Amino acid sequence: MRLSLFICLFLLATVSLAQSPIHLIPQPVSVVPQAVGFTLTKTTAIVYSSPELATIAAGLSEQLTRPTGLTLAHRLAKSPAATAISLELIPTPDARLGREGYRLSSSAKGITISANNKAGIFYGVQSLVQLASPAMGKANQTIPGVQVVDYPRFAWRGVMFDVSRTFFPKSEVLRYIDELAQLKINTFHWHLADDNGWRIEIKSLPRLTSVGAWRVPRDGHFGERPDPKPGEPATYGGFYTQDDIREVVGYAQARNITIVPEIDVPGHSMAALAAYPNLSCSKDTSVRVNPGTQFSEWYADGTFKMLIDNTLNPADENVYVFLDKVFGEVASLFPGQYIHAGGDECYKGYWEKDPGCQALMKANNFGHMEDLQGYFMKRVEKIIQSKGKKLIGWDEIIESHDPNAQLSKDAAVMSWHGVKQGIDAAKMGYKVVMTPAPFTYIDYMQSDPTLEPRIYASLRLKTCYEFEPVPDGIDSTLILGGQGNLWSEQLSTFAHAEYMSFPRVWALSETFWTPKSRRSWAGFIPRLETQMRRAEAAGINYARAAYDPIVSTTNADGKLTLMLDCEIPDSEIYYSLDDTMPGRYSLRYTQPVLIPDGNVTLRTITYRNGQPSGRQITLKRDELVKRAKK
Incomplete structure (x- = not known):
């Protein structure tokens, strides 16, 4: 009897060791290897328990084609089928899984993914696809035997994509959303308007795209490019029509991604002011969409001076009429609860010289210029609320000293300067998305400055991975989650955007999804290297800078x-x-x-x-x- 037991255990261990390693990113809550996996063949079917899972089943079939060479049939079935991949909504919800959690079981009998709703099924599918070997066209492939129980640590797992400085066509935006969804990223922060281009069609304000979406073509390092010449045509740029926006929103929704649109005000508004110069204090009609020239001076203490007025006038009622139109159309296109209104790096030098701004400060007994921005942001918040949405913005939106110029606690704060600003916001009772630049700005150099496109700061992969979004001593329920930010000043192609994103977004996805106790840099490395092989098979231009x-x-x-x-x-x-x-x-x-x-x-x-x-x-x-x- 003992000999038989020993032989069984030996065979079990031998089979287990023969399996492919279980390397998932982000690391699940629980992964228990099993002795025997499931072999996919051309007769394997994908069955699903509810019609609402049909799109996910079709997506799974498509995703498995690349690593296996198989095209699996998919059909509706009321109960799991033997020797099949079964997608099953749990009849009695499992409270621990929540909205996005799932269970995945792989054995010789088949594969089952179960969840409370389709978001969890979608994420179980992403894990299943990772379990397939990244080798192209490997038919009759065995999925390792495993029992996975998984659910996210944070509700907000985001990446910001800047399409103002560099315009990326719709097809590339859709591809990027695909790449994020496979990592269980669920928030796509779309930076649609800045000094260097206005990228969303606003039908009631056509000059925003006929003028604001275009700039003179320039190459070279951003911030050092030549100024536009008199009469030079603005031929570089582009924008997304409202039909484009609806298509992207629907595409993202099918992948469990909420899009948060950003219209950055009151600063960073040069593209808007090129179209409507009367909305600034200076009313400078010579302002053009900036092609990457030096239009600001930055000082060692972190302060700066704008050489060109890029700021909306908070004392002009026409500005709020303009913003009501903009945010009204934006709100109608994006079903998510938040609209991002920017609020960062607002230069107030032109406000200080403007009689209207000074009269407004006097009428409200404002003692600081930050109070005037607070007044502006509060007006913007009311506009956004009137459209049925909530305001979110960068951490400067709560710098007002005057209680009458502070936002409601329905607003949320993105802490970008550092961790401290997020701590301060949480202590004030605001919900916070932690996205401090030293840990999450993936436009920074990721290797030695002699090997990377030059920018003013560096961010190593290990630093991304070791980022902890919940600081000590604050109410953790106020931390919605975290986000990586890809600014595009130094990007010229989508391949470069991928290079800057990956593998740092792989690391951040684990920071935002995986329990803190399950994360370790040493444990991440073998899974990182497997993910690199997956990226090679998928044609993703990832960076090997960590080596x-x-x-x-x-x-x-x-x-x-x-x-x-x-x-x-x-x-x-x-x-x-x-x-x-x-x-x-x-x-x-x-x-x-x-x-x-x-x-x-x-x-x-x-x-x-x-x-x-x-x-x-x-x-x-x-x-x-x-x-x-x-």
Whole structure:
């Protein structure tokens, strides 16, 4: 009897070890491997328990075609079927799963995904698709045996996509939504209007798109481009018609994504003012949609000065008539509860000089310019509320000192400057989406500045992954969740947008979905590498920047010392200081290295499992000295 039991256990373990690893992103709440998985064949069917799951079943069939080469039939069935993939709504809801949770069971008898409603079924499907091997066209593929119980940590799991600075056509927006949905991202923050382009059709204000959607074409680094020339035609840009918007909204809804549209006011309004210059204090008719010139000066203390007026006039009633039209049409297109009204980086220098603004401040006994912005945002909130929506904005929207110029507690705050602003907002009783730039701005450089498109800050993959959205000492129920932000100043193609997004959005998706106790950087690495293979099979232009060497130096008592590191554990780092190309026969880094005097050049590269993994970094001695000073 004991021998038989031993043999059974041995065979069970052998089969289990033979399975493909269970590598899911985001990591589920519970994953229990089973001895035997389910083999997909051309006769496998997808059955679903309710007509409302038909679209999800069809989507699953399509998603499985790429890794398996199979096109699985799908049909309605009142109960799970043997040797099939069954999608089943739970007759008696499981309170622990909530709206978006699911259970997934894979065994030799078949695969079952069950949930309280179709949102959970959709997310169970995304996990199932990840369980399929990323190898293309692998028919008769076995899905690992597993029992998964899963539900999200946060209700708001978002990514912001800036289409103002760089316009992305509708087809690319739809592709990006697909890529986010597969990671269980459920909020798409669509940054539709800024200084560099107005991207949404407003039928009652046609100049917003006939003028505001177009700028003169420019290449080169954003913020350093030449000004428009007199009479130069504005040929770069584009916008989404209202029919386009409806199509994108419906596409996102089918993938359990809510779109939050953003119209950024009162600052960042140059595209709107190019179309309607009378809405600014300066009423400057020469303002054009900005093509990426330097139109502001930033100072070391974080303050700035606008060289061109890009701000709506809070003392002009025509501005509120304008915004009523804009937000009225926006509200009719987007069914979600929030409209984002921006509120960030509003330069108030033109307000300080404007007699109307000064009279308005005096009439309301405002003592600070922030109170005037508070007044403006409160007026905007009332407009948005009149359309049946709630206002959400960047953390500057609650900076007013005057209680009469503060928003209602129905408003929500996106904390972008840092974690502190989110803490302050929560302590004031506001709901908060945590999106602090040092952890979530995925437009920042993700590797060494010599390897990345130049921008003013860096954000490593590991930093994204280790972000904790709930600070200590605040009411966690006020933290709606978190969000990554992709600003597009330095993007020129959709492939580059993907490169900046992934794998950092993979990391953030786990930060927003997975219980804190289930997250670890070391545990993420093997799942990251599997996800990279999936991305390659899907044609997604992800970054391998986490494999690159990390170079730092110190300079003490005239001795320049080199330190090398890598985000990916178990990486081997090789280097040279003799002008030879580094490789696995070069010096291997094990401890800090004293850099010799003279005109030496560092070259360094990483290897993993005996193969080059990161890009080579080359730095001359003067650059190494500069890094020590920083």
